[in-house]
Amino acid sequence: MASLDLHLDPCTVNSRKVLAALAHLQTPYTLHKMSYFAGDHKAPSYLKINPCGTVPCAVVDSSLTLTESNAIILYAAELAGDTPAYPRDAKKRADIHRWLFWEASVWFASCYVYLVQNVAAPLLGGRPDAEVLKAQEPRWRELAGVLEGRLAETGSWICGPDVTVADLSVAASVHLWRKQRFSMQDFPQVQRWIADVEGLKCWRETQGAVDEALGG
Numbered sequence: 001m002a003s004l005d006l007h008l009d010p011c012t013v014n015s016r017k018v019l020a021a022l023a024h025l026q027t028p029y030t031l032h033k034m035s036y037f038a039g040d041h042k043a044p045s046y047l048k049i050n051p052c053g054t055v056p057c058a059v060v061d062s063s064l065t066l067t068e069s070n071a072i073i074l075y076a077a078e079l080a081g082d083t084p085a086y087p088r089d090a091k092k093r094a095d096i097h098r099w100l101f102w103e104a105s106v107w108f109a110s111c112y113v114y115l116v117q118n119v120a121a122p123l124l125g126g127r128p129d130a131e132v133l134k135a136q137e138p139r140w141r142e143l144a145g146v147l148e149g150r151l152a153e154t155g156s157w158i159c160g161p162d163v164t165v166a167d168l169s170v171a172a173s174v175h176l177w178r179k180q181r182f183s184m185q186d187f188p189q190v191q192r193w194i195a196d197v198e199g200l201k202c203w204r205e206t207q208g209a210v211d212e213a214l215g216g
């Protein structure tokens with residue numbers, strides 16, 4: 001497989017997701033590191049590559065540039081073939097896709113509120129807005145409850161006994177969970193699963209880049 005040209009900032013949720021997934025799938029890539037906080041994703045030179053002005057973005061070749069993190073992951077997973085992370089079975093893949101869509105459509109948005117308020121705001125010299133966090137809490141608890149239920153059913157990973165790209169995608173939204181300051185006490189399965197994700201080689205290997213991007 002040809003190497004992907006990957007443009008991202010490791011500390012952002014969707015970038016971390018892709019970094020961890022590509023490490024897990026052993027996908028070769030060339031990293032073009034950007035700084036989200038410096039606004040590199042809005043630079044005219046980057047907007048030529050990705051008019052959405054978001055990270056991550058993967059240039060496959062002159063005919064294909066991928067701007068959605070889950071699309072990048074699925075492309076790499078497809079190329080990796082029939083792997084436990086993305087088995088070539090229609091029902092198993094449909095279940096993985098379902099969780100990727102869930103992550104992109106609802107989970108990311110809710111977790112992002114905690115990231116903006118409890119991580120980004122202090123980093124930028126501001127303070128978390130308690131009202132915004134309070135307003136988000138019922139929604140986050142509802143969604144965490146859905147994840148809790150699934151993890152209780154499987155007793156292991158989101159889609160069964162093997163870690164899949166769905167775990168890496170869904171986990172990225174809470175990858176800074178200590179700093180994001182979720183109330184996790186009612187979600188023991190989610191806590192267990194996060195610990196399992198944090199034990200994965202691909203997660204540990206990509207943690208250093210996240211910490212460095214956040215200033216240590």
Ligand SMILES: N[C@@H](CCC(=O)N[C@@H](CS)C(=O)NCC(=O)O)C(=O)O
Binds near residue numbers: 013014041053070104
């Ligand atoms: N659905 C996109 C979302 C990408 C996204 O919103 N990335 C954030 C960082 S995690 C970003 O670049 N935000 C900048 C902006 O929206 O202007 C994906 O999954 O790649």
